[in-house]
Amino acid sequence: MKLLNKSAAPPLRWRLQASGIWAAAAVVSSLVLASSVSGQDPVQYRIYVSNEYSADVTVIDPRTNEVIGTIPISGRPGDVRPRGMAVSADGTLIYIAVSDFNPEFETSEDKIVAIDVRTNEVVREFRAGGNPERLALSPDGERIWASLEALARAAGYNVESGQQFAGFIVGVEAEGIAISPDGHWVYVTAEATHTVSVIDTQELRIEKHLLVGNRPRVVEFSEDGTRAYVTAEIGGTVSVIDTSIHEVIATINLGLDSRPVELAVDPTQPRIFVAGGGTSAVYVIDVETYQVTAIIRERMGRRPWGITITGDGKTVYTANGLSDSVSVIDTDCLCVVDNITAGRGAHSAQIGVVP
Amino acid sequence: MTGGRQRSSAAIGALLVGLAVGPIASAQYTGAPFFEWTVLQSQAFGLEMVAQRLRIVEALEPPLDTELGEIVEMMIGPDFERFGATLAGRDEALAAQLHETLKEIVEAVEEGEGVGKLLPVARQLLTQAYDLVVSPTIQHLAAFKGGVMAQLLLAEGGVAEGLEEAFLEQWEFANGWAATQRVKVLWQDIDELASDQRRADVEEMLALIDSIYPTPEPPETFAGIDPEEAEVPAQRIVGILEEVVDAELYSGRDLLRLVSYLVELARPACQSYEAGEDELGREVIYAVFDHYGEMTGLGALIGLFAPDVNETVMAAFEGLVAVEDDDDGDGEDGAGMGGAGNADDGDDEMTGAKACNQLVEGLEAARSILGG
Numbered sequence: 001m002k003l004l005n006k007s008a009a010p011p012l013r014w015r016l017q018a019s020g021i022w023a024a025a026a027v028v029s030s031l032v033l034a035s036s037v038s039g040q041d042p043v044q045y046r047i048y049v050s051n052e053y054s055a056d057v058t059v060i061d062p063r064t065n066e067v068i069g070t071i072p073i074s075g076r077p078g079d080v081r082p083r084g085m086a087v088s089a090d091g092t093l094i095y096i097a098v099s100d101f102n103p104e105f106e107t108s109e110d111k112i113v114a115i116d117v118r119t120n121e122v123v124r125e126f127r128a129g130g131n132p133e134r135l136a137l138s139p140d141g142e143r144i145w146a147s148l149e150a151l152a153r154a155a156g157y158n159v160e161s162g163q164q165f166a167g168f169i170v171g172v173e174a175e176g177i178a179i180s181p182d183g184h185w186v187y188v189t190a191e192a193t194h195t196v197s198v199i200d201t202q203e204l205r206i207e208k209h210l211l212v213g214n215r216p217r218v219v220e221f222s223e224d225g226t227r228a229y230v231t232a233e234i235g236g237t238v239s240v241i242d243t244s245i246h247e248v249i250a251t252i253n254l255g256l257d258s259r260p261v262e263l264a265v266d267p268t269q270p271r272i273f274v275a276g277g278g279t280s281a282v283y284v285i286d287v288e289t290y291q292v293t294a295i296i297r298e299r300m301g302r303r304p305w306g307i308t309i310t311g312d313g314k315t316v317y318t319a320n321g322l323s324d325s326v327s328v329i330d331t332d333c334l335c336v337v338d339n340i341t342a343g344r345g346a347h348s349a350q351i352g353v354v355p
Numbered sequence: 356m357t358g359g360r361q362r363s364s365a366a367i368g369a370l371l372v373g374l375a376v377g378p379i380a381s382a383q384y385t386g387a388p389f390f391e392w393t394v395l396q397s398q399a400f401g402l403e404m405v406a407q408r409l410r411i412v413e414a415l416e417p418p419l420d421t422e423l424g425e426i427v428e429m430m431i432g433p434d435f436e437r438f439g440a441t442l443a444g445r446d447e448a449l450a451a452q453l454h455e456t457l458k459e460i461v462e463a464v465e466e467g468e469g470v471g472k473l474l475p476v477a478r479q480l481l482t483q484a485y486d487l488v489v490s491p492t493i494q495h496l497a498a499f500k501g502g503v504m505a506q507l508l509l510a511e512g513g514v515a516e517g518l519e520e521a522f523l524e525q526w527e528f529a530n531g532w533a534a535t536q537r538v539k540v541l542w543q544d545i546d547e548l549a550s551d552q553r554r555a556d557v558e559e560m561l562a563l564i565d566s567i568y569p570t571p572e573p574p575e576t577f578a579g580i581d582p583e584e585a586e587v588p589a590q591r592i593v594g595i596l597e598e599v600v601d602a603e604l605y606s607g608r609d610l611l612r613l614v615s616y617l618v619e620l621a622r623p624a625c626q627s628y629e630a631g632e633d634e635l636g637r638e639v640i641y642a643v644f645d646h647y648g649e650m651t652g653l654g655a656l657i658g659l660f661a662p663d664v665n666e667t668v669m670a671a672f673e674g675l676v677a678v679e680d681d682d683d684g685d686g687e688d689g690a691g692m693g694g695a696g697n698a699d700d701g702d703d704e705m706t707g708a709k710a711c712n713q714l715v716e717g718l719e720a721a722r723s724i725l726g727g
Binding site: 079194303 | 590
């Protein structure tokens with residue numbers, strides 16, 4: 001795997017995220033410029049995989065597919081678990097949703113931590129009661145949003161002060177959360193109510209709740225922000241939402257036992273990759289025709305839950321919870337080309353630029 | 356058996372084979388046991404839960420922890436209420452004998468006495484009752500068995516919930532253990548229908564569940580245990596079961612279809628209440644509640660869109676069935692026995708009928724909210 005030789009520019013999402021931060025913008029812009037001059041893509045990435053049961057984060061270099069580090073999150077694995085993550089545009093910080101295992105009680109373990117990946121030190125810590133599960137960072141990098149599973153709420157925090165500036169009731173067992181590329185909308189899924197709640201981040205109000213497939217897990221926006229995709233684990237579907245009207249305009253059927261969970265939007269082609277948790281498969285969906293074009297099973301790790309894709313769209317990584325591994329998928333052959341050992345209970349996968 | 360009960364039994368009987376509300380099966384699977392045999396599945400679940408409590412009593416010799424005693428006591432409360440009236444309609448003596456035996460076991464447990472002699476009697480009566488309430492032909496259908504397994508795996512008192520609930524009431528752990536034992540037996544009945552890969556997958560998940568529930572006794576501490584640890588393999592098994600038994604085992608995939616169905620299911624139950632046949636009506640309402648509650652998330656959804664409607668529905672349920680816990684305040688000798696000998700029949704009829712009609716109105720409102 002020689003990602004350094006790929007010449008694709010960073011995806012739109014990265015450019016949008018970088019635009020709001022002077023320092024990050026300078027970094028990314030200079031890298032894009034360098035890329036166009038040299039014909040090579042100097043942007044280097046790191047893959048971060050949160051491990052629920054070993055309470056740490058595995059760091060993978062996608063150039064070599066080797067583990068280059070492990071970031072400890074807690075000295076009490078089994079009691080404290082990291083799950084959802086977000087990476088700052090300049091790649092210096094990863095934000096991690098941390099909680100205990102008991103959703104019935106709000107404890108001091110329920111929080112968001114920001115870790116400087118250059119030192120592996122916790123540089124900020126936000127109180128986030130109610131089992132924070134997943135995170136979404138605003139494009140300007142100033143706000144972070146969390147789904148609070150136990151409270152059926154979503155909350156927004158200022159990343160500098162750690163202050164919560166907004167909180168909304170959403171569906172029961174809030175899980176997936178994503179923010180639109182323009183920063184205007186936050187979508188939050190809820191497992192038990194089968195809903196997506198739409199938050200207007202400018203007016204700071206709930207725009208609407210909408211019904212999607214059965215047991216929705218994760219939501220992601222398209223690169224241009226016109227669509228959002230929502231997996232439904234028991235429904236075996238992906239709902240396609242028109243974000244201009246916040247309505248489901250199509251439902252893609254993956255089969256009742258497909259068990260879709262996380263998904264990754266290809267930044268280079270109109271397709272998404274969907275992790276089929278319990279079925280140990282990854283589904284490739286053409287989002288123009290709404291057809292499943294491939295199902296990747298061979299050599300897949302067990303129970304792929306998290307999934308992410310590199311900026312050039314060439315490689316997909318899945319976090320496999322039962323096999324404690326990361327599967328590496330080449331998106332040209334749509335085949336697994338490597339499996340990497342991760343921590344125990346690999347949960348989510350995120351990609352960030354190397355600071 | 357009274358003439359009134361015969362008429363109501365006939366009305367309820369029509370429900371046992373399902374209602375014609377839209378297509379029954381999904382496009383992918385042929386069967387849909389929770390739509391085809393909604394009340395029968397609920398009755399089977401009640402019978403299974405009685406067997407489960409007996410399994411716990413056998414595994415954990417009295418004296419039992421008070422909390423565990425309360426769990427066991429549910430077999431003469433909500434468990435029995437799921438099928439007792441139908442059983443009494445078919446064999447009143449058997450229903451009375453079974454209830455009495457179960458009651459003796461509960462009392463013995465409360466007193467810290469052994470129940471060795473009573474258990475085989477109870478089991479024998481329960482087997483007879485099972486065959487009378489759910490015909491063996493249906494019992495042995497793979498799709499029906501899949502429905503029973505799905506409930507044992509996912510419903511309250513089952514495999515997945517046993518561990519999660521144990522974080523609040525530790526002896527719920529015993530329920531999870533006992534449900535696991537039964538699921539393993541039922542799987543042996545149908546595993547020949549599975550492909551080698553599916554069989555291996557289920558057995559791997561069962562082994563995982565076995566490791567979570569090595570004994571009926573809860574662990575000394577739950578520290579380091581994920582309360583949802585049993586849910587993952589339980590859900591996985593149900594997903595595989597759907598393919599193995601060729602039947603849809605999640606009733607809530609299409610919530611509009613479900614709520615429309617529940618309206619039609621509940622309506623005749625209200626006629627039973629109006630006829631003073633509360634116990635027969637209650638059996639149906641248990642089935643309605645199963646699919647409104649946590650198994651499908653329908654109630655939670657309505658609670659998000661229209662909290663007042665959900666409150667109306669839940670208040671109605673609370674007036675009709677044991678929603679959260681066993682109701683030991685009811686007349687012990689009459690609980691689940693077709694109302695015979697209940698001195699408060701008059702008031703109960705009015706209350707039950709009113710609550711049932713309120714439930715139907717609430718479900719109709721829920722249907723409208725979902726676009727029906």
